[in-house]
Amino acid sequence: MEKSAFPFLPETDAFRYGYSVPTVAIDVAYVAGLARLRLSPEEIETFGNQLEQVLAYVKKLEEVDVQDVVLVGEEKGFQNRLRPDRALPELSTNEALENAPQRGSGLFLVPRILE
Amino acid sequence: MSFAFSTIQELRKQLLAKEVHPKELVESLLDRISSVDSRIKAYNYLHPERALEAAEKADVSLPLGGVPIAVKDLISVRGEPCTCSSRLLEGYIAPYDATVIERLRGAGAILLGRTNMDEFAMGSSTENSAWGVTRNPWDLSRVPGGSSGGSAAAVAAHEAIAALGSDTGGSIRQPAAFCGCVGLKPTYGRVSRYGLTAFASSLDQIGPLTKTVADAALLLEIIAGEDSRDNTCEPEPAPSFSAKLGEEIRGMTLGVPKEYFVSGIDPEVEAAMQKAIAHLEGLGATLREISLPHTSYSIATYYLVATAEASANLARFDGMRYGRRAPGCDDLLETYGRTRDEGFGREVKRRILLGTYSLSSGYYDAYYLRAQKVRMRIREDFLTAFRDCQAIVTPTSPMPAFRLGERTEDPLQMYLADIFTIAVNLAGLCAISVPCGFTQSGLPIGLQIIGPMWKEETVLQVGYAYEQSTNWHTRRPSLGQG
Numbered sequence: 001m002e003k004s005a006f007p008f009l010p011e012t013d014a015f016r017y018g019y020s021v022p023t024v025a026i027d028v029a030y031v032a033g034l035a036r037l038r039l040s041p042e043e044i045e046t047f048g049n050q051l052e053q054v055l056a057y058v059k060k061l062e063e064v065d066v067q068d069v070v071l072v073g074e075e076k077g078f079q080n081r082l083r084p085d086r087a088l089p090e091l092s093t094n095e096a097l098e099n100a101p102q103r104g105s106g107l108f109l110v111p112r113i114l115e
Numbered sequence: 116m117s118f119a120f121s122t123i124q125e126l127r128k129q130l131l132a133k134e135v136h137p138k139e140l141v142e143s144l145l146d147r148i149s150s151v152d153s154r155i156k157a158y159n160y161l162h163p164e165r166a167l168e169a170a171e172k173a174d175v176s177l178p179l180g181g182v183p184i185a186v187k188d189l190i191s192v193r194g195e196p197c198t199c200s201s202r203l204l205e206g207y208i209a210p211y212d213a214t215v216i217e218r219l220r221g222a223g224a225i226l227l228g229r230t231n232m233d234e235f236a237m238g239s240s241t242e243n244s245a246w247g248v249t250r251n252p253w254d255l256s257r258v259p260g261g262s263s264g265g266s267a268a269a270v271a272a273h274e275a276i277a278a279l280g281s282d283t284g285g286s287i288r289q290p291a292a293f294c295g296c297v298g299l300k301p302t303y304g305r306v307s308r309y310g311l312t313a314f315a316s317s318l319d320q321i322g323p324l325t326k327t328v329a330d331a332a333l334l335l336e337i338i339a340g341e342d343s344r345d346n347t348c349e350p351e352p353a354p355s356f357s358a359k360l361g362e363e364i365r366g367m368t369l370g371v372p373k374e375y376f377v378s379g380i381d382p383e384v385e386a387a388m389q390k391a392i393a394h395l396e397g398l399g400a401t402l403r404e405i406s407l408p409h410t411s412y413s414i415a416t417y418y419l420v421a422t423a424e425a426s427a428n429l430a431r432f433d434g435m436r437y438g439r440r441a442p443g444c445d446d447l448l449e450t451y452g453r454t455r456d457e458g459f460g461r462e463v464k465r466r467i468l469l470g471t472y473s474l475s476s477g478y479y480d481a482y483y484l485r486a487q488k489v490r491m492r493i494r495e496d497f498l499t500a501f502r503d504c505q506a507i508v509t510p511t512s513p514m515p516a517f518r519l520g521e522r523t524e525d526p527l528q529m530y531l532a533d534i535f536t537i538a539v540n541l542a543g544l545c546a547i548s549v550p551c552g553f554t555q556s557g558l559p560i561g562l563q564i565i566g567p568m569w570k571e572e573t574v575l576q577v578g579y580a581y582e583q584s585t586n587w588h589t590r591r592p593s594l595g596q597g
Contacts, residue, residue: 026472035426035471036433037464038452047465050526054469057527058415058482066488081346095210099437110435111447 026051119147119273120591123182123330126276130175130182137170137181141225144183148228148274151594156249157259157269159188159198161228169225177223179337184219185275187266188229189236190321191310192216199312200244201234203458204438213310214345215279215321215338222337230265230278234460235429236286236314238262239532242523243462250519251293252592253558257516260290260532266324267294271559271592277325277334281311283318284417285511285536288548291324292511292561295550295590297578298324299331300536302568303543304349306335307342315424316347318417318540327588328549328579332356335571349569359576361583365399369564369577370504374410375535381514387552387560388510391581395508398580403504407496412489413538414530419473419486420541426470432458465526494542501567506577509535511548511561535563545571549578550587559587 028048032039039047073080093106102109118126118140129135145163152158166183173181186192189199191209193216198204212220219226233243241249241264249264251257252272259268263280267290270278280287282300291298299322306321313319323334339353371392376385392402434440434454441453459467473482500507513534522529539546544565551562562581566574582588 028468031468031472031475034475035467036430036448036451036455037459037467038449038456039464040456043461043464047468050465051469051472053527054418055472058419058486061412061415061419061485061489064409064412064485064489064492066485066492069488069491071487071491081350083343083346091210096436098210099207101434101438101440108436111444111450113447 026055117147118143119276121276122326123179123277123333124327126182130180137173137175137225138167140181141166141170141183141227144227144274144276151272152274154250154255154594155252155268155272155274156247157230157265157272157274158185158228159200159231159246159265160196162195162226166225166227173225174223178333179219180223181225182223183225183227183276185227185230185266185269185278186216187232187263187278187280189232189281189312190215190279191312192226192229196229197312198246199235200232200246201458201460201463202245202439203432203455205245207438211310214307214342216310218338224337227275230263230269232265233262234463235312235425236262236281236283237425237462237466239285239289239529240517240522241265241290242519243460245460248519251516252594253295254516254556255595257518257558258293260293260512260516262286262290263298263324264290267291267296267298270294270296270324270326272594273591277323277330279321279334279338280324281314281319281321282540283314283421284540285533287322287324288511288536288546288561288563289533291548292563293516293559295553295559295587295592296324296326297328297331297550297582297588298322298548299335299571299575300539300546301335301339301571302349302545303540304347305339305353305545305569305571307340307345307348309342309344313428315421316428317424318421320540328547328575328582329357329360331547332360332575354572356571356575359572360579362576363399364395364577364580366401367399367506367577368401368403368504369395370405370500370507371402372407372410372500372507372509373404374407375509379513380510383554384510384512384514384560388562391551391562392508394585395577395581398584400577402508405500405504405507407493407500407538409489409493409496410538413493413541414534416486416489416493416541417533417537418469418530419482420490422466422470423474423483424470426467426474429463429467434458462526490541493538497538497542497544497567505566506570506573507565509563509565511535511563515554515558515560539565543568545569545574547574547578549582551581551585552587553590
């Protein structure tokens with residue numbers, strides 16, 4: 001289907017043909033660090049461009065008046081549903097360890113955290 | 116004659132009358148799978164021995180006794196892999212059953228195998244799978260939709276009697292539409308998510324993909340209902356979803372959102388929709404134009420909410436307790452970084468990045484919080500619309516199945532495939548997709564029926580009335596090139 005066929009996305013063509021400069025710059029390497037993702041330089045560049053497009057697109061949400069919006073869970077009188085604090089049958093240690101990449105002495109073995 | 120082409124309802128009668136033994140049924144499906152799945156690749160893996168063993172012992176007096184069901188590869192089945200079509204979970208064996216699996220087992224169903232999907236349910240084409248692409252049974256050069264593309268293709272190609280999928284932004288309904296089967300996204304909170312690998316926790320729901328509306332009602336009856344292990348699951352007992360099937364829809368008012376019928380929908384999809392609307396009128400329903408004014412914001416809202424939740428949910432895949440761990444790393448951060456880089460595919464990384472960014476310090480209010488507020492506006496649109504109608508009808512997807520590779524390099528274009536389904540998840544509603552026609556080249560088209568929260572009975576009733584008075588659901592795919 002032709003992209004022009006999407007009236008929902010008037011900006012899309014502009015992104016695709018590059019005649020609109022995205023207004024959102026994103027430091028992908030920094031965000032990747034926060035997300036614990038080690039990306040290649042090629043990925044950083046490609047994702048950077050794509051994410052800038054998506055972020056420029058989502059800027060359209062600024063058009064919506066959200067002043068008096070009350071979020072679910074923030075209404076007056078909202079009560080969280082809690083369950084009784086009761087121990088239930090859970091996985092045994094062995095079952096929990098079965099998928100561990102490394103284990104020993106009934107524990108998960110992980111890389112050293114403190115020097 | 117193969118039993119693979121039957122519906123659950125048909126098989127139930129035959130099983131109870133002892134015209135077929137569950138073992139014959141499983142064998143029949145395994146034959147069908149071995150003759151067609153090399154072309155479709157609906158399944159990530161099968162467990163023929165287990166299925167045959169379960170069939171031997173099946174109690175056909177149970178509601179699903181002896182009926183084989185396929186399950187999307189992100190729902191935990193004790194003792195079986197649950198890869199989410201990701202390299203990160205290669206070799207992982209689930210140590211417990213999801214609630215829906217416990218319920219299927221309790222109802223006597225036989226678990227046949229695990230179906231392919233977009234990695235961690237992120238995608239609309241089942242092309243983002245580490246285990247290869249699934250093809251559309253109606254045209255092998257096209258996608259089956261996604262992310263539950265394997266489940267939809269398995270049902271459409273008669274490699275499964277029915278299947279479970281999950282729907283976060285359309286992942287049951289859109290593949291059902293692309294593959295010409297029935298797909299039901301229950302109300303948020305109707306079905307327990309315990310044991311469903313979380314993508315976006317405020318949007319995810321498990322639901323059935325079936326050959327008929329009656330089968331969808333039956334499967335939903337089995338899997339729905341309170342679960343103390345998922346506090347978002349509704350404690351009210353689920354009603355009998357089959358009860359209203361067959362009741363006529365005369366006098367019912369159905370809404371047609373004007374924002375969904377603007378120019379731009381594929382002309383054949385639009386023509387099929389107009390016919391479906393006329394058909395529903397012929398059945399005595401009153402069709403009425405309604406407005407959902409915030410429709411054009413739903414994709415942007417979804418991609419902020421869903422990716423934010425995904426970035427948090429997928430933090431658990433760190434290579435420490437299960438799944439892949441990159442070898443030969445010097446320290447913890449390198450292990451995390453390389454494990455996730457090697458384990459996740461591109462779309463997953465893209466979404467984790469977007470979600471991490473929009474939740475990061477200084478951006479939360481501008482992106483995530485604003486998206487959650489716009490989400491409330493979208494929800495209000497539906498609440499207002501449902502004052503004037505009992506259900507809303509729309510196309511499930513603006514286009515029929517697209518070609519493999521056509522959209523993989525353009526995330527925004529791929530996201531658009533979900534334009535008509537996404538708002539339903541944002542608003543927590545229920546919706547069903549039923550076949551409503553074919554394009555000239557033979558591709559299925561889906562009709563989406565959206566209901567208010569907890570009104571699955573209504574969407575099933577309308578879907579059933581439409582299905583039973585048309586014959587789209589009786590066509591079979593050729594499994595060839597279109």
